[in-house]
Amino acid sequence: MAARPLLRVEDLQLHYRTRRGIARAVDGVSFDIRANEALVVLGESGCGKSSLAKALLRILPRNVHSFRGQVMLGDTDVMALGDEAFRRDVQWTRVAMVMQAAMNALNPVVRVGEQVAEPLRVHAGWSRERARERVVRTFEQVGVATDFLQRYPFELSGGMRQRVVLAMALVTEPELVILDEPTSALDVLTQASIMNVLKRIKREQGTSFMLITHDVATSSEIADRVALMYAGQMVEVADADAFFHEPAHPYSQMLMASVPRLRQQTEPAPIPGQPPELIEPPAGCRFADRCPRRFDRCAREPEPLRVGERHHVRCWLHAGSGGAGGGGRA
């Protein structure tokens, strides 16, 4: 019997109302994350990856048009919870998040130690004294000296502030931490040391991670699993080994070929064209007009097809037999 997933998401949908029409930011996304597993959600800007994170943590803007699907966190049916119950039982206590550019959103007039204690005090209802001890321990875990507790954000460097924000997400000891572009504003060496912190916490605490990024190289620093998003959908979900070394979807293959390699002479190849609009995306496969391998079947929208153990691809090339004309095989 396979391990039961910590988080299981089925057919999640988050559409926004805009002046020009309905934007399908998250449009039928399914995946799971097991305990102590790191899933990297990879995608270019505007593919819906940040909306996916916000949907999971229910941090929604006002112009939501529809928000539905199934989200199971352990035995909890998250979508069935009311807002109050969600805030008390899930948000920050079981699932925490480091938002994009959060290190620039720290309160400038509150000492960082107090800011890190806030999730414990607000969401878990701890006293100041009880929270303090946990905050000290969390600071040690993320590699910030405890005398920084009394400092203000402006006294800290970017790397230190990012660690503080990370401590804020970890302080409640959540089962799942969602990180939205946690290193994209940081320097190479700082990036590497933040990734080291994440790896260590994953190993020592057994925490699960969902890391959202556009950077393929960074994603490989932590991924057990990779989900590639395109125009609101996951086009491929696979184990890191399979994804990085034998990607199945044409977009995955082209994305991997576009990454400049420091230690290889192979030239990176650009992906021609642009992603479609999330408002009225094309019928059929959304990647079809950039795809060098499209064929007549791509006019119909592909469902996620299973191509291996925990490996799904939204592409007709993998439909195998049974389809009209037998379909093409990769």
Next chain:
Amino acid sequence: MSTERAASAESTSPLVSVRDLRTWFELRQWGFLRVGSVRAVDGVSFDLGRGESVAFVGESGCGKSSLARTLLGLHRPTGGEVSFDGYRVQDLAGRDLQWYRASVGYVQQDPYGALPPFMDVRRILAEPLVVHGVTDRAERERRIRRALEEVRLGPGDAILDQFPHMLSGGQQQRVVIARALVLEPAMIIADEPVSMLDASVRVEILNLLRRIQSERSLTLAFITHDLSTVRHYADRIFVMYAGRIVEQAQVDELLEHPQHPYTQALLAAIADVDAANARRVRDVPAGEPPSLLHPPPGCRFHPRCPHAMAGTCDVRDPGMFEPRRDHLSACWLHER
């Protein structure tokens, strides 16, 4: 005038020659109390050849953008000198200064921020020509179309009437590049030209810059924090740390035989995509780059350096050594 000048210079001499360049920013409190100087660029020397493509690589705060802006004449150097085509840039004034500005094109980091939102593409591209005295409308139109074709936005008029917000990030950056080209410069300085763009567009823009550079035999100076892109887009690399150049060499030589401990640390921190990365903890030197207001004495990397030698590295400034042929490193380890 510019053609006379170009013809007068020796074609074998370097186009740009920088000697002991310093760009410091004075820091004041309450507007008058001198607190000290931020030494953004602090004793930098190099030559750039004609038609050469180079990259200045370093982390934020290492002075690479201040260096670019000093070369562009946007900051006045505190000391040292910059020569362009044999002329001392600090001495240029009036028409000569205008000639210099026309000779050096600038590609900014954030294309959307670099383009005025209320101008259409035609006006954006015409502006530098008007400023630099190209009064003939037909000539302006000819140059605009040529630049657009070079950046693969033409032919056709559709693009000329568009405003920046109507364009994708990649198209915006092409317009920025076209604007840098209309004055037919001898050199282009590109400050993080692709860091705001998506992965799939980055390669397109980098390929475009490289093609333009080789077709026009331009001197191209990339400013970047991303070592992994430079291999394919530059001939020579300068690695900067805390306001100084710490290492320089041809690209392959530098990437394959890094000499300076900082460069070595930088390279060790960069992963090439591999699923095994997730199971590896990377060696990262502790600490952070020093304050440019109070840089440490001696070698500026010594507080973080695993090879630091007490009594040497924390006392004396290393000069440039040549541990391998045509490969310079500012590190006492290479003293002979």
